[in-house]
Amino acid sequence: MDNYAIEMLGITKKFPGIIANDNVTLQVKKGEIHALLGENGAGKSTLMSILFGFYQPDGGEIRKDGRKIKINNPNEANALGIGMVHQHFKLVECFTVLDNIILGAETTKGGFLQKKEAKKKVLELSEKYGLYVDPDAVIENITVGMQQRTEILKMLYRDNEVLIFDEPTAVLTPQEIKELMAVMKNLAAEGKSILFITHKLAEIMEVADRCSVLRKGKYIGTVDVKDTTPEELSAMMVGRNVSLVVEKKPSEPGDVVLDVKNMSVASQRGKKDAVKNVSLQVRRGEIVCIAGIDGNGQTEFIYGLSGLEPVKSGMIMMNGKDITRMPIRKRLTSGMSHIPEDRHKHGLVLDFSLEDNIVLQRYFEPQFTNKFGFLKRNSIREYANRLIKQYDVRSGQGPITKARDMSGGNQQKAIIAREIDKNPELLIAVQPTRGLDVGAVEYIHKQLVAQRDAGKGVLLVSFELDEVMNLADRILVMYEGEIVGEFSPGQVSVEELGLYMAGSKRMEVGAHE
Amino acid sequence: MLLLIQYTLIFASVLVLVALGGCFSEHSGVINIGLEGIMVIGALGGALMMKFLGGGAPAAVVILLVVLSSVLSGILCSLLLGVAAIHFKADQTLLGTALNLLGAAVAVVLVRAINLSEDIDNVSSTIKYGEAKSAFIIRIGDFEFNWFMLIAFVVLILSYIVLYKTKFGMRLYACGEHPQAADSVGINVYKMRYAGVMISGALGGLGGLVYITAGVSEWKFENGVAGFGFLALAVMIFGQWKPLNIGLAALLFGFFRALSNVYTGFDFLLSLKLPSVIYNMLPYIISLIVLVFVSKKSRAPKAEGIPYDKGQR
Amino acid sequence: MNKERTKKASILRNDGFQTTISSILCILIGFLIGYIVLLIINPKGAGDAILAIMKNFLYYSSAVSAKKYLGTTLVKASALLMCALSVLFANKVGLFNIGVAGQYVVGAGASLYFAVGLGMPWYVSLLAAIVFAAALGGISGFLKSYFNVNEVISCIMLNWISLYCVNMLLSTVKESSTPYTKPLSSANKDGLLPNLGLDKIFSNNKFVTIGVVLSVIAAIFVSILLDKTKFGYELKATGMNKHAAKYCGMKEKRNIIITMMISGALAGMGAGIFYLSGIEQWMIGQTSIPAMGFNGIAAAFLGGLNPIGAIFASYFIQHITSGGTYVDKTMYCTQISDLMIAFIIYLCGFVFFFKLFLNKYLDKRDEKMAAKAREGGEA
Structure with missing residues (x-):
């Protein structure tokens, strides 16, 4: 019989309306890296x-x-030696690394914290596993990679035997991912059992010993990684063979629709600028993609473009007009559409109905508001119904469904319908497929290409290299607020892009005149 | 001059106690704008105990029992906020407002009922406690030293130590900043929040007692505590939720409050011929101005005011 | 039969229905607590006292007196309604306007000073009350949007500042023999709000003026503004998600200031229609803020933050406040109603949880029924 560290046998969990886990089995051997794919x-x-x-x-x-x-409760999991690095880190931002590590497992003498011994132990652990981080640094001042190391040290400090990594690579640079893989192998070699949750096949192939696959709450099977192929895993994960390659004709770029010159945007946190002296152009009929790791100034760049943050210096031209200091509303009514990065924060008013969300960018137009300032409810309903049908937005009660009660994919579809139906000349889309299932991703990719083919300029920000390679007509790499490379998708490999994204390579990208 | 120092110190003691109470509550993640009501109830608890003890008991016993009574009354009152805000996820601002009204109403109803039962013609809401109160005061020349000044100082130092040097403080802090993180390492967020709220009740109640014994020897409960609970909130924000800064802020606000009591003793202030109302307004105007300057970069506990829901992670 | 069930469930799931149920529950528990307190104080008269509170003007056996005192309750309730509207309006934009009390005070100060001090006719005085209170609300809104000052704290400070300022201002129109301002009826008859015959309905209660009607009109106005207009749409969007409001180009800072100004204006108008009816004079030197504003918070929440609901809630709260004056004062004091109202506000905090609980229960019941139906179908 195999020596299993953790077994979950026939697990079923229901929530109102859905069965999240339906008779799922997961068995993790001691000292192995076990991937959980889905x-x-x-x-x-x-x-x-x-x-x-x-x-x-x-x-x-x-x-x-x-x-x-x-x-x-988590306490009992802890006592059993089970630790977890959460996808969204559970770190107190104003605490130091050391404080975060010892929180909940403090040693005290007469009620007072004893940090000296704790610090010694942390330093030993970071030495042993190659997890270098300054224990006295405050979390909000360190990089995401270091924060993750803090999370790992948190588990090791508690002598956990079973370590769960929940989508740990999503926020890391390719180089940081390499380091993490090395750390994981190291930990497994020391006898720790690792559960590695991911949807990235390449990472599984590289680091995992075995892999269990879930689909729609059901357990599909477990395979030995050395006996399988990415294609087989992919088929197990989605239940059919999907090509994530988007069919598209070569682009035929037209006039310049967006022209950014030497734009800088101040950072909300530190003193350094988040966006430094960026220049780029988007033409009609092309998809320009900004690639990069999350947190390298893409968010602030888009905020600057859309007016959510003031631009510190530089100039933005749209259709030959200077929009640098233009109010947000004016930008949006003169040809800009913006599919925001965070659909819950910016994209939707979650407690509004679907129809009210659909007119969020146009409610003030004469077709929806009469001259006395009253809303034309009937026109709003009609318009919403048309968009719901045309873009196949599904919801429980149609136009009067609360946006909060809709699935993520349909929420995103509603936003896309709203932004595309405005018939923009420039479509800005930031991470438009984040957190969506394969079907929705395909749909959204097709819509973006259709917009391009209709002669719009599309500016896409994506952290997913696959998406970048599939959709872009031109790739710009952003690193620490600067554009450090410009490529055609055929001209560059994923590995090469990774080096630029991590800042270990850069080219001089001249300002456009 | 001596009188000004004396009043400054006693008002600062009130403010420091109550503001520290607010500080503990907010660091645990619960906004407590009901401090005003808690103060009234604490004052009531103390006043009734003093009335009950009269002048006969030894000073140490009086101090101990009266303080205990105030503290317990304050805690009881704060639990109303705690239960609703922590377990039932009620709106904390609404609860605080209710607590303020409740504190005032309960005090008046109770005191009047007691007065009526003693004397059918006594419809006032005043409690006299002159004799017992003298236990708190030691005369040093012209200066009336009040034991509460010392207590406030000790509480201030203790608060600093508890918040920054102990396991409890670290965990409390974490619950107000990132309760999900605290929960994930096995800290019981609900329990810590209860602790924070109850400490605020204890200190708020004590603050109320100090306030009504500050200068007078009887208290009319219809007057409540004249906005001191709110002033304490301003002190807390000005002190940026840090005990030592709160101590300094309390001294500053206490000084301006004292000025309105004793400005007639200063010739140059009298010669300004300002209406006395101005001095009454001064603490509020100053806190408003101060808020304008500190609020932009204010670092309130990140998760304060947001009910913690275990299901939402 | 099955059809009937689903119909019943849909009523139970209706948000308005749930709000009404929870408000009634709050009231019942509030009364229960009031009764217990009365019992503790003096078990002999508790029953009579709670009845007196509930009966209010019905305490008088003659219809003439009862009508007269109903009129008085209505006058006070109309001021309370304005305060409730003020609170709920601000709440729609996600602001907690605890400054309604101060705005009410400023409204009182402005209306009385214009009417008594400057001898202005009622409409000018009422306008002054609205404008000055709006300005005060605007200050909090301005501090919130441009300096990130928490509106609750700034409003609390402004409440006290307003109280002292108004005391100072109105001391110029004080009667020499009493601590009150000069009565309008003798100082400036034109300053009184017109009755338009309403006084006749309430046994010649001369305090019943167009103010009562104005307050109801204001409630309907607020209701339409919030539900039917572009402006209301923007305000609600800002209140529910200010990031999304900014993203789609709404001027959230401007909206916050305007909201607080309207909120203040409503409170100021409440004070105006109250003091310009001549029903009460301002007591100079009062050291606590009038309870009207805070009770407005109670009425707003008890009314489910709905303008029409606020009409009923305001009347109810005023009804029991006035009722408190009829308790046997040899045993109890009038503040027993304040205590009950405070408890009702407190209980309003539980409404959200109550609805959540109810909906969870309904979900479970529906699921069970669905499961049963399935089984039945299979069998």
């Missing part, structure tokens, strides 16, 4: 939340080292 919404997070004691399963059992156990 699309968004496949039930990976629910399963891990059960293992970590956040939820109680409705059926099935959990075993550790062959013994049946019950995990009521």
Whole structure:
């Protein structure tokens, strides 16, 4: 019999309306790296939340080292030696690295914190596993990679034996990912069992020993990674063979629709500028893609373009008009559409109905508001119904559904319908497919290409290299607020792009005149 | 001059206690704008105990029992906020407002009922406690030293130590900044928030007691505590939720408040011929101006005011 | 039969219905607590006292007196309604206008000073109340949008500042023998709001003026403004998600200031229609802020933050406040109503949880029924 560190047998978990886990089995051997693969919404997070004691399963059992156990809360998971690096880090931003590591597992003498010994132990651990980080640094001042190391040290400090990594590579540069993989292998070699949750096949192929696959809450199977191929894994994950390659004709760029000259945007946090002296152009009929790791100034760049943040210096021209100091409303009514990065923060008023969200950019137009300032409810309903049908936005009660009650994919479709139907000349889309399932991703990619073919300029910001390679007619790489490379998709490999994204290579990208 | 120092110190003591109470509550993640009501209830608890003890008991016993009574009354009152805000996820501003009204109403109803039961013609809402109150005061020449000045100072130092040097403080802080993080390392966020709210109740109640014993020997409960709970909130914000800064802010605000009591003793202030109302307004005007300057870069606990829901991660 | 069930469920799920139910529950518990307190104080008269509070003007057996005192309750309720509207209007933009009390005070100061001090006719005085209170609200809004000053804190400070300022201002129109301002009826008859015959309906209660009607019109106006207009759409969007409001080009800073100004104007108008009816004079030197504003918070929440709901809630709260004056004063004090109102506000905090609980229960019931239906179908 195999020596399993953790077994989750026949786990079932229901939420009102959905079965998040349906008889799922997961067995992790001691000292192995076990990947858990599945699309968004496949039930990976629910399963891990059960293992970590956040939820109680409705059926099935959990075993550790062959013994049946019950995990009521994270504390008990901890006591059993189970630790987790969450996708969204659980770090107190104004605390130091050391404080975050010891929080919840403090040593005290007479009620007072004893940080000296703790610091010694942390330094030893970081030495042993190659997790270098300054214990006295404050979290809000260190890089995402260092924050992740802090999370890993948190688990090691508690002598955890089973380590769960929830989508750990999403926020890292390719080089940081390499380092993380090395650390994971190192940990497994020291006898720790690792559960690695991801939807990236390449990473599984590189680092994992075995891989279990979930699809729509159901357990599909477990395979040995050395005996499988990415294609096989992909088929298991989505249940059919999908080509993520988007069909598109070569682009035929026309006039310049957006011309940014030497733009800088101040940072909200530090003293350094978040966007430094960026110049770029977008022409009609092309998709220009800004590639880069999350947090390298893309967000601030788009804020500057759309007017959400003031521009510190430089100039923005749209259709030959200077819009640098133009109010947001004016920009949006003179040909700019913006699919925002965070659909819950900016894109939607979640407690508004779907129809009210659909007219969010046009409610003030004469077709929706009469001259006395009253809303024309009938016209709004009609318009919403048309868009819902045309863009296939699904919801429980049609136009009067609260946006909050819709699925992520349909929320995003509603935003895209709203922004595209405005018939913009420049379409800005930031991470438009984040967190969506394969079907929705395909749909959105097709819409973006259709916009390009209709002669619009499309500016796409994406952190996903696959998306960049598939959609872009021109690729710009942004690193620490600067454009450090410009490529055609055929001309560059993913590996090469990775080097630029990580800042280890750069070319002089001249300002456009 | 001595009188000004004396009043400054006693008002600062009130403010420091109550503001520290607010500080503990907010660091745990619960906004407590009901401090005014908690102060009234604390004052009531203390006043009733003093009335009950009279002048006969030894000073140490009086101090101990009266303080205990205030503190317990304050905690009881704060639990109303705690239960609703922590377990039932109620709007904390609404609760605070309710608590302020409730504190005033309960005090008046209770005191009047007691007065009526003692004397059918006594419809006032005043409690006299002159004799017991003297236990708190030691005369040093012309200066009336009040034990509460010392207590406030000790509480200030203790608060600093608790918040920054102990396990409890670190965990409390984490609950107000990032309760999900605290929960993920096994800290019971609900429990810590209860602790924060109850400490604010204890200190708020004590502050109320100090306020009504500051100068007078009887208190008319219809007057409440004249906005001191709100002033304490301003002190807390000015002190940026840090105990030592709160201490300094309390001294500043206490000084301006004291000025309105004793400005007649200063010739140059009298010669300004300002209406006395101006001095009454001064603390509020100053806190408003101060808020304008500190609020832009204000660092309130990140998760304050947001009910913690275990299901939402 | 099955059809009937789903219909019943849909009523139970209706948000307005749930709000009404929870408000009634709050009231009942409030009364219960009031009764318990009365019992503790003196068990002998508790029943009579709680009845007196509930009956209010019905305390009088003659219809003439009862009508007269109903009129008085209505006058006070109309001022309260304006305060409630002020609170709920600000709430739609996500602001907690605890400054309604101060804005009410400023409205009182302005209207009385213009009417008594400057001898202005009622419409000018009422306008002055609206304008000055709007300005005060605007200050909080301005501080919020441009200096990030929490509106609750700034409003609290402004409440006290307003109180002292108004005391100072109105001391210029003080009666020499009492601590009150000169009565309007003798100082400036034109300053009184016109009755338009309304006084006749309420047994010649001369305090019943067009103010009562104005307040109801204001409630309807606020309701339409919020639900039917572009401006209301913007305000609600700003209140629910200010980031999204900014993203789609709404001027959220401007909206916050305008909202607070309108909110202040409503409170100021409330004070205007109250003091210009001549029903009360301002007591100079009062050291606590009039409860009207704070009770407005209670009425707004008890009315489910809905303008029409606020009409009923305001009347109810005023009804029991006035009712408190009829308790047997040899045993109890009138503040027992304040205590009950404070508790009702407190209980309003639980409404959100109550609805959540109810909906969860309904979900579970529906799921069970669906499961049963499925089983039935299979069998």
